Amino acid sequence: MADYKKYQRIFGIVLDSVGTGAAADAVNYGDVGADTLGHVGAAYQGKLSLPNLGRLGISNLREKAILGVPKAAWPLAYYGKMAEISAGKDSMDGHWEMMGLPVQQPLSTFPTGFPQSIINKIAEFAGRDVIVNKPYSGTKVIHDYGERQLDTGELIIYTSGDSVMQIAAHEDVISVGELYKICQFARTLLNGPKYTVGRVIARPYIGPDKDHFTRTANRRDFSLEPTSLTVIDRMHQAGLTTIAVGKTNDIFSGRGFTRAYHNESNMDGMNHVDEVMNQDFTGFCFTNLVDFDTMYGHRRDQKGFGQALMDFDRRLGLVLDTLRTDDLLIITADHGNDPGFQGTDHTRENVPLLVYSPAMQASGSLGTRPTFADLGATVLDNFNLTSGKYGTSFLDCLI
Structure with a gap:
């Protein structure tokens, strides 16, 4: 089994659809002006309360702070954004790209229905x-x-x-x-x-x-089954533990995961995260919390979206308290789904990147990563595994 450089356990939590502003190529998707976090904050008129995400640096990674969530003077985490290179803006595209397999050819869509x-x-x-x-x-x-x-x-x-x-x-x-x-x-x-x-x-x-x-x-x-090896596959082949929480298992057709937990809701998903955090393993737990997307983003429910963020933030406090010194927490998203924007589809946005361990002696900006695959490259780097074609590790930036 592969050893590790810094962290025995890595927990990746994907806040499904929680984007942080239109991507550079948003014009190609009709999404100029989309900003999921910005518009949700504005809908709460300064009353959006995200103390745990706030102290990690959720507003620091933005040019303009989320209304109600001031920038932290001394952020707890390393913070930044990730830009997507995949041809689409769906959950599969985002998760596959995070795991080193961007979807480069547009998949079939059916604006007039299926044949x-x-x-x-x-x-x-x-x-x-x-x-x-x-x-x-x-x-x-x-x-x-x-x-x-x-x-x-x-x-x-x-x-x-x-x-x-x-x-x-x-x-x-x-x-x-x-x-x-x-x-x-x-x-x-x-x-x-x-x-x-x-x-x-x-x-x-x-x-x-x-x-x-x-x-x-x-x-x-x-x-669709992954068309090539993913970070999950490489870790599994190396004998490391790979755990899926939520729809992550389905997105990868179950391939490469040691075990999987099905979520009934975001809070049920966080219960599973708590359960996994009390287990001793060496490897990666990859969580998706889908309620932001299905319950509020597609329904264009800004208030519901904000409440779901605040509910997650409260549960995040327990995660932060439970982390071991050789744990790494990565919080991100797979795309946007701006409830303050037009239509009911996903929005092409950059996604937040918050990276924290109790062992860190510093924090700072990771900038805008050029691909979601940097996340997977970092996971592989930590376990001394060779990265694939896409992604650059930011592990050495974490002091």
Whole structure:
């Protein structure tokens, strides 16, 4: 098993969709002016309280502080931003790039819906008709079509601006297990070469009527399998422990992880982080907290987004208190999803980078890293493993 230079355990926490301002190439995505953290802070009019993220340096990495979160005079962490080089702005693109595998060729998107040939094959496999088949908000589609689906047993298939197929069904009509099987079949149709889709997402929901339908925690992502070795693969091959918390396991098709925890919510995810922090291992725990994205970003709910940040911040206090001197904590995001911006899709933003260990004797700026892959390169460097083609380690910057 590989030894390590500085840290026995590294904890990476991805705040799904918590961007920190439009990226340099945002114009290519129609996202000029997006700023998830900035707009959430403004919506709270100075009452956004993030004391733990604040003392780490969440506002220091920005030119303009988040309203209500002043810049720390002496930040606890090293702070910076990361820019994305992947061709998309979806969770898969962001996580793969962090782990040294940027998605360089744009994946298939379907602004007018999926080809009828694909829809027909899914309908035949499922023995059910398909409705909708166009870009739609996930919560709005079950409001508009959920009662019909509940009555008829049809499949709701929809997409977004990202490379995703989402399949929704009421759990009382189509069991979660049956929905997963349908999604697994759909996955086989979208692996290329003609159509290559990043994720097929099962979207089960419950409730008696359109005004009370809610999506459940039985969501599951069926992702494209990584096309090359990732940081997770390299660590696993070296005999190190690799732990997934949340949808991280799905994003990498389960490949390379020693064990995985499914999240019911952000707070459930933090419970799993607490559990893992009490385990003795040598390696990497990679966590995704998705509620920011699914519950608030896509729904353009600024107040809900801010409350989720404050809830996380409170739980972060326990993480900071529990860290050992040979632990490293990295907090970041995979893309933006600005609830104060137009539309309902992800936004092309730089993402925060906060890096902290109780062993650190200093703090300072890590600047804007040119690729998310710098995170993975740093993890590999710490465990004396050779980095891949992408990413430059910032391990030696951490004093």
